[in-house]
Amino acid sequence: MRKLTFLNTMSRESEVFTPINEGEVRLYTCGPTVYNYAHIGNFRAYVFEDLLRRVLKLNDYQVTQVMNLTDVDDKTIRDSQKAGMSLNDFTAIYKKAFFEDLETLNVEPAEHYPAATDHIPDMIKMIETLIEKDYAYVADDKCVYYSIDKFEHYGCLAKIDRENQMSGTRVKTDEYEKESVSDFALWKAWDKADGDVKWESPWGMGRPGWHIECSAMAKATLGNHFDMHTGGVDNMFPHHEDEIAQSEAANGCKFVNYWMHCAHLRINNAKMSKSLGNFYTLPQLIDKGWSGAEIRYMLISTHYRASLNFLIENGAEQSESLSNARSAITRLQNFIARINDKSDGELSPELAEICTKAQNNFLDTINDDLNISGALGKMFDFIREGNRVLDSHDTVNHEALINTLKYFNRILDVMNFETGNDVPAEILALAEERQQARTDKNWGRSDEIRDQLKAQGWVIEDSPTGPKVKKG
16 A cells, blocks of 8 residues: 555644554544534535545545534534424434535545434443543532543643643533633533433433543444544544543543544635624525535645635625636536547557556645645646647547546546536536526526527536536
């Protein structure tokens, strides 16, 4: 296997990846808290995790991925109460929407999607173990807390100064800042604000804290010790820090070998968040005329550790970020069309070398901590070389060129080979012009192009992944 390196958040250093079991990777990826529709800032993390999964598979690893669904926590309870709905009915709405969005973005399905409410017994068992080992205690408020002073390595991931830790003071909320480091809740005693959200436990009726949920679900699906754990940089503290403390104390072994965190997506240089109300959901962008492929390309094309600034104007109707993605995909589709417009021929040694070199360069580059921008550069170098070959030869071997693009697409998943096989470049150009007219809300021009295509024997169909052109 080729060398594969990642920046391990735990060490803050680039490390060569070595799996626990040869040829296999067990991967835990933080999923959504299903109290609202996921916004594209959330999907920046999920697309990064999809990129990681695909790169591992491109290196011939068998991947077992777990993505949790947080369907009980402070937020889900609060908002289900506001909506006057049961917790299960309320979160079911957002679970369904989440999976629809994953499909729109061509995010490969994980092997497991455990929901927190299905693993309450596992959480209770882990909390009992922590109490038995004297890492946790039942407080006078009938809640169970983790004693951070008992875990020698607390703060190892977020690099917290232990002198500033406040063991003995307690925080009951699921989310808090480093300045509020203190003993955190593993089990929360029921109160009236929880309504009918409660489970029986050795400590009375109550519900789990957020952090114990992932520790228990990871153990249930991947075991005590596994290869990789990922999430957004905002998950590093307190969530992932608390996961490490709980899991290693309860299981008596190292929790995870490699930690990876992606940076935030910002909107016009400001933080995007539900609390600030400046977020866009996937359906909102689709309604503005952008395709799932364009949104995916925009999210995937910046290195995961670099902050991604989503430039947008006029309520998402104009976006420099998405326009650049559209241009890149158009360039790819036009190249596919050019290949198929040429007569098929024998594979020349020159073309064989170009294709082999392009695939090797792409893999070597993206294997360096998911260097997607560098890998995209290698891909477009190949397209320039490919266009040179197309310009200078009457026939060209379709299979070699298309298979190389399909190799890149195992990571990108934004190319449409079905359309490119039989649609002339000029027809694709008209379809792209119509898509831009729709984005600009120039409905008259959009209708003109549709009629023009129809007159030439082509039908255009709009889909979540963009326009598809077919023979009429």
